[in-house]
Structures are given as C-alpha cells and as structure tokens.
Amino acid sequence: MSATRAVAPPQESPVGAAGRPGAPRRRGGTLLRHLAVAVVAGLLLVGVSYAVEPFRNFQLATVAAYLCAVAGLTVLTGLNGQLSLGHGALMATGAYTVALCQNAFYDRGLTGGWLLPVSLAAAVVATVAVGAVVGVAAARLRGPYLAGVTLAVAIVVPALAVTFDGVFNGEQGLSVPVEPPPLALGPYFPYERWQLWVAGAATLLALVLLANLVRSRYGRTFRAVRDDEVAARLAGIHVARTQVLAFVVSAATAGLGGALLAVLAQSVSPGAFSMTLSLFLLMAVVIGGLGRLAGAVWGAVLLVALPDLSHSVTELFTLSPAAAQRLEGNLPLAIFGTTLIVVMIVAPGGVQGLLSRLGRVVLARWRARRS
Secondary structure (H helix, E strand, C coil), rough: CCCCCCCCCCCCCCCCCCCCCCHHHHHHHHHHHHHHHHHHHHHHHHHHHCCHHHHHHHHHHHHHHHHHHHHHHHHHHCCCHHHHHCHHCCCCCCHHCCCCCCCEEEEECCCCCCHHHHHHHHHHHHHHHHHHHHHHHCCCHHHHHHHHHHHHHHHHHHHHHHHCHHCCCHCCEEEECCCCHHHHHCCCCCCHHHHHHHHHHHHHHHHHHHHHHHHHHHHHHHHHHCHHHHHHHHCCCCCCHHHHHHHHHHHHHHHHHHHHHHHHHECCCCHHHHHHHHHHHHHHHHHCCCCHHHHHHHHHHHHHHHHHHHHHHCCCCCCCHHHHHEEEEEEEEHHHHHHHHHHHCCCCCHHHHHHHHHHHHHHHHHHHHHH
C-alpha cells in the first residue's frame, strides 16, 4: 500500500482570501466608498463652480482633463513600472477623434445631448485601440527601449496630423463644435460652469473606475509585475498580458483627457500635444507621488498653474517682446524641472507621500497626548 494518499484540493473558505468574513462584501464596500467619495467631490465641485468666476471654472475644468491623463499614467508607471514618454500622443488621439466625431455629427445636422457622450466614448475606444498596439510592442521591451518606443509614438502621432492635412487640417487643426448648456439650466447659465460640470463628471467616473481597478486583483498583479517579473511569472501571472492591460487602461484615460481638452478649447491642433506635454505628464506623476491616485491631483493642478506662474515671473522683468516670448516658452519646463528636483530631495514619495507622512505624525502625536 502506498504511503502517500490523495489530498483533496483545498476549498475556498467562506471567510475570503483575507481570512476575515465578508470578503465579497468588502469589495462591494470599497466600491460604495469610492462612489461616496465621488459624490461628495461632485457636490463640492458644483458648489465651487457657483462661488468662483468663469475663468476659474475653466481652469478647474482643465485640471479635471489633465487629471484623467495623469491618473492613468500613475497606474502605468507607478503601479506597473512601465515608463511612457508618449502619453501626449495618446491624448492627441482622443482629441482628434472627438473633433472628427463632432464635426461629422454637425455636418449631418444631428443635434442632441447624446452627441458629446458618444464622441467621448469614441475617443476612448480609438485610444484603447492605439494603446493596445503600442502596449503589445511595449510588453516585449524594457528600460530605455520601452522609453524609445513611446518617445517615437509621441513624435509620430502629431506628425500624422500634419501629413494627412486633408483629414486633420494640418497645423491649423480642427474645430470642435459643442452644443450650449441645456435650456433647463436657464438662458444665462455660464458656459464655463457647464464645461466644469462635464469635465468633472467624466473625470470622477474615470477615477472611480481606476480606484476600484487598483484595489482589485488586477491592481495586485500590476504591483507584482512591477516589483519582480520573474517572481510574478512563477506565481502564475501572465506578465505580458498584465503589461498590455495596464497600457490599455492608461491609454483609455489619456484619450479621455485629450478629448476633454479638445472640448474645452473647442479646437485641436498638433502643437497642443507636443513632446513637451508628454514630459510634463511624466513629471507631474513623479511630483504628485508615484503609485498614488491622490497624487495625480497635485500633478494636474501644477500642469494648469504652471503657465500662469511663468507668465507672472516674466512680467517681473523688463524684456524685449522677443526675449519675453522666448523666456515664457522655456520657463515652464525650467520651473517644472526645478520643482521635480526639490520634491525628490525633500519628499521622495511626492507631494502626496509627504502629506501622508505628515498626517501619520500628527495622528501619532494626537494619540500620544490622549494616552
């Protein structure tokens, strides 16, 4: 008689993988918590939209558009470990898609509140297709080779808009016709406030989906591949498939962000999605905090505040118009680079990491006083 005996495969415990009751309910609780945070943030955004002037509403809407792209890049670079220098091109893909869709709708005389959501969805689908192609190639590369491929994408995609000027109108770009706010909001409802509502709603939806993805098993596989690909492969994780999925998710949010920018500006051109934008996005992720979706907010705010800051600094000096234009063109990159160096020295975890650390210190001191 053999000394070994068959052992039944272990059955999954009803208490869940974490060893505590209610693992499925905990996942549902995470979704509800994220939805509750999104609802509160949406209500605050609506309140702020009534309290500030129209230009500030437009700036906040621009922050929301950039936040989509920065949050997606945070998932790709911070959670999955893939370096991308081509997210500006993915934003351009979404922007041109929404422009082509809106022009096609208006050329056919179509009207209605459903046009913009359909165009935004088409922009996401188109960017997902481009991201899947680039992601398959990126999954085979590492380090500088991966950065080189994404850098080529950042250069090629805007160049296509100039090459096929019959479709994309070359350097002049395309207009993006958008309907005015619904009449139910009143005849004098500020258009900038309506822009903030649209951009804020789309961004909050994207953030809820990203937050739940990060907390799911897909998020855990992203981190496992980032930390050690060999160990992840030995654990049964399909590394290439995971990397492609991360790139596709990041591309989808970048496409949505680019489409929102086109809707806000009501135009799109190759110059708006240059190589500099891709560098700014990557630096925004690092400054905000790698791997932290909350840190993407700080990066997006910095992307919008930077032009105003550079313009204010330029006005402090008495320069010729040519020198002022040259300084204002190069000053944002210099300020961004200096900020990146300072943040990496003072707070290697980014702005959000610094705030989290300060919060833990304050909480520890408060508990010590109470005890």
